[in-house]
Amino acid sequence: MRFRAKILDVGCLNSFTRVVNTISKLTKTCTLRLTADNLYFMLSDKVANGGVSMWCELDQGNFFDEFQMEGVASDANEIYLELVPENLSRALRTAQNAKSLKAKLTKKHCPCLTLAAELPSLSSVSRVVTHDIPVDVIPRKLWHDFREPTVPDFDVSIYLPPLKTMKNVIDRMKNLSNFLVLEANRSGQMNLKIETDLVSVSTHFRDLGNPPCDGGSQGASQDLETMAQARVDIKKLQQFLSSQQVNPSKAMCNIVDKKMVHFVWLHENASLQYFIPAMA
Amino acid sequence: MPLSTQSDQGDGQYVLVASLDNVRNLSNILKAIAFKDHALFNATPNGLKVTVEDSKCLQANAFIQSEIFQEFTIQEDSVSFQVNLTVLLDCLTIFGGSTVPGVTTALRLCYNGYGYPLKLFLEEGGVVTVCKINTQEPEEPIDFEFCSTNVTNKVILQSDSLREAFSELDMTSEVLQITMSPSQPYFRLSTFGNSGNAHYDYPKDSDMMELFQCTKTQTNRYKMSLLKPSTKALALSCKVSVRTDSQGFLSLQYLVRNDDGQICFVEYYCCPDEDVEEE
Amino acid sequence: MDCILIGSNVKVLAKAVQSLSRLGEELYLEPQENGLALRTVNSSRSAYACFLFSPLFFQKYTPPKSSTQRCKMVIKSVQAVFKSLSSLEKTVEKCRIELDIEKSRLTFTLHCKHGLLKTHNLSFQDSESLQAVFDKEGCANTLTAQPKLLVDTVLHFPPSLEEVRVSVNDERVLFRNHVEDEAEQSKAMMTEFCLSAEEFDRFVVNMHTCITFCLKELRGLLVFAESSGLPVSLYFDEPGRPMVLSLTDSVLEVNFVLATLSEEGQPRNHNSNMRRVSEPPITDDFMNDDVDYIIAMEAGELAGDSDWPEPPRHALTPPRLHGAAGDQQESSGECEDEDGQQGAVETPVEESGRPPNKKFRSLFFGSVLPTPSQMSNRTLQSQEVLASDSEDEDGSPSP
Numbered sequence A: 001m002r003f004r005a006k007i008l009d010v011g012c013l014n015s016f017t018r019v020v021n022t023i024s025k026l027t028k029t030c031t032l033r034l035t036a037d038n039l040y041f042m043l044s045d046k047v048a049n050g051g052v053s054m055w056c057e058l059d060q061g062n063f064f065d066e067f068q069m070e071g072v073a074s075d076a077n078e079i080y081l082e083l084v085p086e087n088l089s090r091a092l093r094t095a096q097n098a099k100s101l102k103a104k105l106t107k108k109h110c111p112c113l114t115l116a117a118e119l120p121s122l123s124s125v126s127r128v129v130t131h132d133i134p135v136d137v138i139p140r141k142l143w144h145d146f147r148e149p150t151v152p153d154f155d156v157s158i159y160l161p162p163l164k165t166m167k168n169v170i171d172r173m174k175n176l177s178n179f180l181v182l183e184a185n186r187s188g189q190m191n192l193k194i195e196t197d198l199v200s201v202s203t204h205f206r207d208l209g210n211p212p213c214d215g216g217s218q219g220a221s222q223d224l225e226t227m228a229q230a231r232v233d234i235k236k237l238q239q240f241l242s243s244q245q246v247n248p249s250k251a252m253c254n255i256v257d258k259k260m261v262h263f264v265w266l267h268e269n270a271s272l273q274y275f276i277p278a279m280a
Numbered sequence B: 001m002p003l004s005t006q007s008d009q010g011d012g013q014y015v016l017v018a019s020l021d022n023v024r025n026l027s028n029i030l031k032a033i034a035f036k037d038h039a040l041f042n043a044t045p046n047g048l049k050v051t052v053e054d055s056k057c058l059q060a061n062a063f064i065q066s067e068i069f070q071e072f073t074i075q076e077d078s079v080s081f082q083v084n085l086t087v088l089l090d091c092l093t094i095f096g097g098s099t100v101p102g103v104t105t106a107l108r109l110c111y112n113g114y115g116y117p118l119k120l121f122l123e124e125g126g127v128v129t130v131c132k133i134n135t136q137e138p139e140e141p142i143d144f145e146f147c148s149t150n151v152t153n154k155v156i157l158q159s160d161s162l163r164e165a166f167s168e169l170d171m172t173s174e175v176l177q178i179t180m181s182p183s184q185p186y187f188r189l190s191t192f193g194n195s196g197n198a199h200y201d202y203p204k205d206s207d208m209m210e211l212f213q214c215t216k217t218q219t220n221r222y223k224m225s226l227l228k229p230s231t232k233a234l235a236l237s238c239k240v241s242v243r244t245d246s247q248g249f250l251s252l253q254y255l256v257r258n259d260d261g262q263i264c265f266v267e268y269y270c271c272p273d274e275d276v277e278e279e
Numbered sequence C: 001m002d003c004i005l006i007g008s009n010v011k012v013l014a015k016a017v018q019s020l021s022r023l024g025e026e027l028y029l030e031p032q033e034n035g036l037a038l039r040t041v042n043s044s045r046s047a048y049a050c051f052l053f054s055p056l057f058f059q060k061y062t063p064p065k066s067s068t069q070r071c072k073m074v075i076k077s078v079q080a081v082f083k084s085l086s087s088l089e090k091t092v093e094k095c096r097i098e099l100d101i102e103k104s105r106l107t108f109t110l111h112c113k114h115g116l117l118k119t120h121n122l123s124f125q126d127s128e129s130l131q132a133v134f135d136k137e138g139c140a141n142t143l144t145a146q147p148k149l150l151v152d153t154v155l156h157f158p159p160s161l162e163e164v165r166v167s168v169n170d171e172r173v174l175f176r177n178h179v180e181d182e183a184e185q186s187k188a189m190m191t192e193f194c195l196s197a198e199e200f201d202r203f204v205v206n207m208h209t210c211i212t213f214c215l216k217e218l219r220g221l222l223v224f225a226e227s228s229g230l231p232v233s234l235y236f237d238e239p240g241r242p243m244v245l246s247l248t249d250s251v252l253e254v255n256f257v258l259a260t261l262s263e264e265g266q267p268r269n270h271n272s273n274m275r276r277v278s279e280p281p282i283t284d285d286f287m288n289d290d291v292d293y294i295i296a297m298e299a300g301e302l303a304g305d306s307d308w309p310e311p312p313r314h315a316l317t318p319p320r321l322h323g324a325a326g327d328q329q330e331s332s333g334e335c336e337d338e339d340g341q342q343g344a345v346e347t348p349v350e351e352s353g354r355p356p357n358k359k360f361r362s363l364f365f366g367s368v369l370p371t372p373s374q375m376s377n378r379t380l381q382s383q384e385v386l387a388s389d390s391e392d393e394d395g396s397p398s399p
Helices: A010-026 A085-093 A140-146 A163-176 A234-243 B024-031 B085-092 B159-168 B230-236 C008-021 C075-081 C085-091 C147-154 C215-228 C333-337 C378-387
Strands: A002-007 A030-034 A038-043 A053-059 A066-070 A079-083 A100-107 A111-119 A127-134 A156-159 A179-184 A190-195 A199-205 A228-233 A250-256 A260-266 A270-277 B016-020 B038-044 B047-054 B058-065 B071-074 B079-084 B106-111 B118-124 B127-133 B151-158 B175-180 B187-193 B196-202 B209-214 B218-223 B237-245 B250-257 B263-270 B274-276 C002-006 C026-032 C035-041 C047-053 C060-062 C071-074 C092-100 C105-112 C117-122 C141-145 C163-168 C172-178 C190-196 C202-205 C209-214 C232-236 C243-249 C252-258
Touching: A002 A010, A010 A038, A010 A053, A010 A085, A010 A234, A010 A270, A079 A085, A079 A111, A079 A140, A085 A111, A085 A127, A163 A190, A163 A199, A163 A234, A163 B085, A179 A234, A179 A250, A199 B085, A228 A234, A228 A250, A228 A260, A228 A270, A234 A270, B024 B058, B024 B085, B024 B230, B038 B085, B079 B085, B085 B118, B085 B127, B151 B159, B151 B175, B159 B196, B159 B230, B159 B237, B175 B237, B187 B209, B230 B237, B230 B250, B230 B263, C002 C008, C008 C026, C008 C035, C008 C047, C008 C075, C008 C085, C008 C092, C008 C215, C026 C075, C047 C215, C071 C075, C075 C105, C075 C117, C085 C092, C141 C147, C147 C190, C147 C215, C163 C215, C209 C215, C215 C232, C215 C243, C215 C252
Parallel strands: none
Antiparallel strands: A002 A066, A002 A100, A030 A038, A030 A079, A038 A053, A053 A270, A100 A111, A111 A127, A127 C190, A156 A250, A179 A190, A179 A228, A190 A199, A199 B127, A250 A260, A260 A270, B016 B071, B016 B106, B038 B047, B038 B079, B047 B058, B058 B263, B106 B118, B118 B127, B151 B209, B151 B237, B175 B187, B175 B218, B187 B196, B196 C117, B218 B274, B237 B250, B250 B263, C002 C060, C002 C092, C026 C035, C026 C071, C035 C047, C047 C252, C092 C105, C105 C117, C141 C202, C141 C232, C163 C172, C163 C209, C172 C190, C232 C243, C243 C252
16 A cells, blocks of 8 residues: 655645645545546444535646555555545645645554655755654545435425625624525525524525536426525534635536535635535 | 515504614624624614613623615604614624625615514615524613713723724733723723733823823722623724713723714713722 | 833843743743842753842942842733834833832832823743752863854744754854654754854764754744844754753843753763763653753752852763853752752752653753752752652762
8 A cells, every 4th residue: 555646736735735624524424445547435324423524526637746556455456545625724834835745644653644745945965854643544444424415306496696795694693693594596696594583584595506416406396496505504504605715617506405505616726525514 | 475576565563674885884883882793772863772781780781873875764763673783793794704895785674563573674685594493582681880970090992003002901800900090000001810910001291192181190909801792892993081970980981983974872881890099 | 129221122132032932931030149040941941041240230239138039920011011122212211120028029120201101010920949950061062153154043943833943063063953752753854954063153062962952942032142143152962961051241141051852872972071970761651761951940049159169070071160250150060960969859840740851851950949958958958859869879879
């Protein structure tokens, strides 16, 4: 099992760092899956996470100048590692102006993902910072826990309003209630609602647009005005919106009525899916 | 009740309707008195007066006169209700606290009268938020009987300088002592905390002192916990007048300019903690 | 004592207080002939810092008539005087500090813009003198760097990191985070940062060594160093011996003395000319394998006294002579190797109930106010006190 990679371009390094920063704000631990072509940051929907799950996919060619890996076996050319993304984030943070960043799977006091950055210095000799991030290698027999979540048949798919507005509203709503109802229909309308004994607040977005129906997932007979809704934990929603470092090129959400909300973020070089279950 | 944003009940049904093109002209000034959860709203044809009290010793009032509003329609001489100010502020700032240049949030505030919730319609960039906040029975505000003719000492200071002192106040001191005198130290704020005492002296001829009318040396102490919240009003204002009457009651009046440059007032009244009169 | 500071020097003093507050909770204020000393020591007494402001730093400096004007106070109360650090330069025109022990008065008066006068009367306690004895010039290694280099270095380590390990050879210096706990090692992220000797203004390495010390204290110094722009010098040699961080300019001398962890079995480099005493002996209950460093605290009257008799010699290194007034007191390097004497000076002052931090043993053995009979021969007296458990000591003669 081997892994070696290198980033030489500062722009790529910054992009990669932003993705890792986002992941680190979403979860304390996650699984990193390495294949010949991609990297995946995954979080599966255990009770410990409050039922949320996450799947982030990156094309390694968009970030790395060199990328070599050898999986656990020839018929299973993949590596699954459990790690604390905050460590990775911290290691990358101080290397933002690096001339080069090398990553390697090593065995130190325990298996580690070692990052070494060559930094500019005042002398002819570069400064070198090395970080050994402890990882747990996940054995092959547990890999089935980490399959890409199947996107369920959703009732409504809609593009999200400007993230900043959504986040501002949700930040305030969080002060007023623990739960929020998110509802949307196929006429580009979305509402965020809270209701308590003291106050009720509803925010109405219009003309958001709905992504094209990709055959079969949405019943054609469904009324355009009918709202699909999910009642979710505001903190989880807020955490998701706060984690975003950069505005995605496309942001949408799919709602399975009374079951779950599925957010899909597309960036130029990465995609992120986040599932929040509905509460009773 | 279904939430339909476009229609409301028609102005005829509301006892009070007030509109603002920029909700900050209301929310900012309310933040200056938001040290307790509950506030009393009293609307008259002159405008809106919002009162917050603390332990019967402190009263803060914000005045937003009807001219500030783009629309201010009231069907009665006086309309009063009590509402949770913290919740109200969260609603007024639903689109975020900070300003983006050129973007304002519009507000329409509607009240049906006793027993009905306070309704707010806010709009920014085509997005509409509707809020309904439960109201409570209004309580009678305290009358401190602070009369201008009873004023012993008065100074008017530019807020900037007083702001510095207030932000540095030793919070381990239970009291804030204010000394006003026709002679040295003229205007002094003192604290007595765990690590010692501190005095902030403003001379009468300081360029920050716009008015100095002190007739008699007076030293009064006020509970720090009551006065500390006034720092918010100070931060928002450009000028503050400090007056004490013969009984040591303190009146702080703040001149606040809103986003459009219009003037509003905030005042704080506070009872003295002890009376220490020096001859 | 009465002194006046003007202009940007007020901020320098305020920064010094801020820097000291990162180390200890109490500020020791001691006006001396050669200037005003502000000192502190951390709670486990394994780090000491001193800022000595020469009379030239002040617009006016009137030292006290008697030399017993020493006091200490809670450092937070002095920080309260200098709130709003960032705007200090713009608002404060003059700062006056008056200390009169007899009248129980310590007053800071700030004359600010627009005629505003801020007066702070602080409560304080009489205190013993707090000074560390250390030997900068006697250290095998000296590194001097611009503060930015060190600031950039510590940035690579998380703010919560307690201890850092530094190793040097002729070409480079390596900083690593140090994780003591076995259990933590498997979970902790290990970071290593390498700087070439060329990045330093001065790089004198006579001994290849590896020392471990508390990063928090270095950060405390950098708080001041960064704003002053003065180069920082690091003096150190073998593990267990204290490390000194120092900044100076014409009106100010700053010294931070930090204990370093000693390691059993640490190979000693005998290339240097300075030979040291061998293995630290295991003596009383307070000792454990991790412990070891030497700094003696001098008790008694030390204010501005530059006429120190030479401390008695022990083994190999000749004692250092005192520098000119304004330097910190120095003494024989050998003194610093003794480590069995702790038991003798058991007079705990504040921390009596507390066992010393297991890892970094206290630099200070408690302070003892000298009795009149001791005064005349005080130096020797204190040395004796340090050496009195020497029966446990290998080969170190009593003075």
